[in-house]
Amino acid sequence: MGKNRQKRGTPSGIEAVDLSVNSLEEDKSLKLREKLYIAVAVVLIIALVIGIFAVRTHNSGTFSVLIADEIELYDLSIINSATVEDFMEVSGIGEVRANAIVNFRESVGGFTDINQITYIDGISDKILESIIEYFYGEETVSEEAEE
DSSP, X not given: OOTTSOOTTXXXXXXXXXXXXXXXXXXXXXXXHHHHHHHHHHHHHHHHHHHHHEEEOTTTOOEEEOOGGGOOOOOHHHHHHOOHHHHHTSTTOOHHHHHHHHHHHHHTTSOSXXXXXXXXXXXXXXXXXXXXXXHHOOOOHHHHHHO
8 A cells, every 4th residue: 555545556536548549530630620710711811801902893893903002092172172064074974974973972071082983873984084084184094005
């Protein structure tokens, strides 16, 4: 007998853990599962980032990915202060569309993005390009690509 009056070779209330092949297989499957969760999380994060930069054009129903460096920033005070008559000077815009632009602008408290103009029924990407060219004197990207 030992000091604590226990017989040698008998457990003292603590059972041995069996680290057999089954527990090693479970450990491997757990690590595989963890790797799978991480891979899914990474894919979801990448999709989220792409989704943030994906801008759906209102009239064409297509998606175009914008890279932050390629986004041209326009002085929106020009568009936000334009009158119905100013918009009527743009090719493809008559009195009805010009009024629609001004009314929409007033309802949203002013444009915060030039692309908001395409939210208006009847304003296509082509008309938006005409607006940009008229108010900002710039050729749009699609016109430069055609040259």
